[in-house]
Amino acid sequence: xxxxxxxxxxxxxxxxxxxxxxxxxxxxxxxxxxxxxxxxxxxxxxxxxxxxxxxxxxxxxxxxxxxxxxxxxxxxxxxxxxxxxxxxxxxxxxxxxxxxxxxxxxxxxxxxxxxxxxxxxxxxxxxxxxxxxxxxxxxxxxxxxxxxxxxxxxxxxxxxxxxxxxxx
Amino acid sequence: xxxxxxxxxxxxxxxxxxxxxxxxxxxxxxxxxxxxxxxxxxxxxxxxxxxxxxxxxxxxxxxxxxxxxxxxxxxxxxxxxxxxxxxxxxxxxxxxxxxxxxxxxxxxxxxxxxxxxxxxxxxxxxxxxxxxxxxxxxxxxxxxxxxxxxxxxxxxxxxxxxxxxxxxxxxxxxxxxxxxxxxxxxxxxxxxxxxxxxxxxxxxxxxxxxxxxxxxxxxxxxxxxxxxxxxxxxxxxxxxxxxxxxxxxxxxxxxxxxxxxxxxxxxxxxxxxxxxxxxxxxxxxxxxxxxxxxxxxxxxxxxxxxxxxxxxxxxxxxxxxxxxxxxxxxxxxxxxxxxxxxxxxxxxxxxxxxxxxxxxxxxxxxxxxxxxxxxxxxxxxxxxxxxxxxxxxxxxxxxxxxxxxxxxxxxxxxxxxxxxxxxxxxxxxxxxxxxxxxxxxxx
Numbered sequence: 325x326x327x328x329x330x331x332x333x334x335x336x337x338x339x340x341x342x343x344x345x346x347x348x349x350x351x352x353x354x355x356x357x358x359x360x361x362x363x364x365x366x367x368x369x370x371x372x373x374x375x376x377x378x379x380x381x382x383x384x385x386x387x388x389x390x391x392x393x394x395x396x397x398x399x400x401x402x403x404x405x406x407x408x409x410x411x412x413x414x415x416x417x418x419x420x421x422x423x424x425x426x427x428x429x430x431x432x433x434x435x436x437x438x439x440x441x442x443x444x445x446x447x448x449x450x451x452x453x454x455x456x457x458x459x460x461x462x463x464x465x466x467x468x469x470x471x472x473x474x475x476x477x478x479x480x481x482x483x484x485x486x487x488x489x490x491x492x
Numbered sequence: 493x494x495x496x497x498x499x500x501x502x503x504x505x506x507x508x509x510x511x512x513x514x515x516x517x518x519x520x521x522x523x524x525x526x527x528x529x530x531x532x533x534x535x536x537x538x539x540x541x542x543x544x545x546x547x548x549x550x551x552x553x554x555x556x557x558x559x560x561x562x563x564x565x566x567x568x569x570x571x572x573x574x575x576x577x578x579x580x581x582x583x584x585x586x587x588x589x590x591x592x593x594x595x596x597x598x599x600x601x602x603x604x605x606x607x608x609x610x611x612x613x614x615x616x617x618x619x620x621x622x623x624x625x626x627x628x629x630x631x632x633x634x635x636x637x638x639x640x641x642x643x644x645x646x647x648x649x650x651x652x653x654x655x656x657x658x659x660x661x662x663x664x665x666x667x668x669x670x671x672x673x674x675x676x677x678x679x680x681x682x683x684x685x686x687x688x689x690x691x692x693x694x695x696x697x698x699x700x701x702x703x704x705x706x707x708x709x710x711x712x713x714x715x716x717x718x719x720x721x722x723x724x725x726x727x728x729x730x731x732x733x734x735x736x737x738x739x740x741x742x743x744x745x746x747x748x749x750x751x752x753x754x755x756x757x758x759x760x761x762x763x764x765x766x767x768x769x770x771x772x773x774x775x776x777x778x779x780x781x782x783x784x785x786x787x788x789x790x791x792x793x794x795x796x797x798x799x800x801x802x803x804x805x806x807x808x809x810x811x812x813x814x815x816x817x818x819x820x821x822x823x824x825x826x827x828x829x830x831x832x833x834x835x836x837x838x839x840x841x842x843x844x845x846x847x848x849x850x851x852x853x854x855x856x857x858x859x860x861x862x863x864x865x866x867x868x869x870x871x872x873x874x875x876x877x878x879x880x881x882x883x884x885x886x887x888x889x890x891x892x893x894x895x896x897x898x899x900x901x902x903x904x905x906x907x908x909x910x911x912x913x914x915x916x917x918x919x920x921x922x923x924x925x926x927x928x929x930x931x932x933x934x935x
Binding site for chain 2 (some may be wrong): 482
């Protein structure tokens with residue numbers, strides 16, 4: 325049985341189908357959560373909350389083939405809410421204690437530059453370069469026309485250049 | 493144009509891709525699911541008694557078309573547009589409507605801006621399917637409403653009630669529909685008064701009780717019942733099964749079955765029991781609602797969709813697969829300290845490792861059949877014993893399948909985090925089967 329059949333079942337209330345689907349997306353969801361929340365524990369809690377929300381609102385999913393982007397949208401919404409709640413920008417010393425700081429200075433700068441971008445520019449960059457999503461899929465996640473995604477993408481890259489080079 | 497930035501972003505992306513995903517992630521997914529299910533389950537109530545309500549999984553759903561009579565009927569009664577959705581998986585109910593067995597009621601009650609209408613019922617002497625609609629006088633976004641305390645007072649010989657609808661995001665003036673199944677085990681009066689409450693959001697009950705008195709026309713279904721004595725014993729892999737009789741009512745068919753007490757195996761479920769007529773038309777199990785009644789350990793009533801109005805010339809009761817396990821293999825003994833199974837069925841489908849975090853246990857079940865990943869086994873009985881023989885109850889169990897790996901994860905939540913180990917659980921369903929094509933002529 326392929327995923328579309330599972331999604332069909334899940335939409336009809338088959339919780340095992342939904343569970344399987346979430347298991348299948350867990351790594352991507354975790355990475356997205358981590359890229360926003362920068363903490364293993366927070367990312368795990370995000371997974372729990374997104375599972376909960378997906379179970380609660382699977383009936384609102386309108387089309388089967390949007391399932392995966394729908395799940396990503398739930399995750400991004402959750403992460404943005406969380407960040408808003410915390411009202412903090414993440415200082416670089418907080419970023420991933422498992423990383424070797426000295427070697428990865430560039431990466432932190434880049435991460436900080438991305439975090440400093442506004443939504444949805446930030447989302448577009450993360451989804452495209454971290455999750456390898458196509459423009460069309462990003463448009464689905466963000467529920468906007470593909471042309472708009474391209475505009476944001478361009479804007480995001482330009483801002484990133486400005487930020488990174490301004491710092492050099 | 494932005495090659496450098498793109499390259500940097502891609503490298504950062506790779507870093508995320510290489511990141512280790514913590515093993516506990518599955519635990520958190522399970523928690524999220526249990527959390528959501530708990531809320532859902534509290535809305536899905538069963539007045540259980542001797543009933544075992546089984547999760548609905550429709551395997552043998554034959555394609556059901558809605559007849560023009562039905563479509564026409566539904567289209568001119570307000571509030572019933574959604575009935576098609578509510579009954580479309582049950583051929584018996586569809587044909588009951590086609591045969592004018594639906595009774596229009598149209599009784600409403602309104603409190604706190606919420607109006608409930610009993611639109612119609614389909615009733616026979618064992619079961620009533622009640623269709624209702626719910627309308628709000630204001631928009632209720634992000635709000636969940638569900639029915640609670642559904643009853644007909646004490647006079648009615650009710651054997652069970654099932655309903656499961658959660659209504660959410662009600663729009664002002666736009667009714668939503670649902671259905672409630674009532675099961676009777678005695679005579680039903682003509683005058684009925686349905687009373688129910690409404691719970692909103694996070695289990696907050698509204699103060700009002702909605703009261704809906706209505707009468708049903710018993711003449712409509714009087715005598716609509718057919719009983720066929722079968723008294724046929726079949727033997728599959730040495731297990732004797734006697735099909736005693738079949739009761740055909742408009743809303744469902746009841747098949748009375750007895751298992752020989754000397755059978756060496758416990759028979760859990762007929763996987764594909766169905767009725768087939770001379771043209772090959774099939775009536776399978778009840779898709780949503782009560783699927784079986786356990787009278788005693790060896791005596792059961794299995795419910796199928798009704799073929800009452802079809803009156804076939806020939807009719808066969810058919811099955812090819814029963815889930816079953818040796819009776820002396822039903823106990824599973826778990827060493828909680830070492831997180832290991834000490835005793836399990838010999839076929840090894842239940843793997844030896846058990847995960848434990850707090851009161852949560854997770855078992856792993858290997859699956860054998862193509863359909864298994866979508867079945868969601870409810871492996872264990874809710875009662876379990878500790879090493880001293882004290883009986884406890886499990887609060888929740890769940891299952892989910894990673895369909896690529898053909899392994900199912902079964903969660904079981906203990907009553908308390910620690911017990912005098914080992915504990916003994918009892919298997920109530922398991923992916924081992926007896927297979928044999930059996931065809932019993934009914935007519």
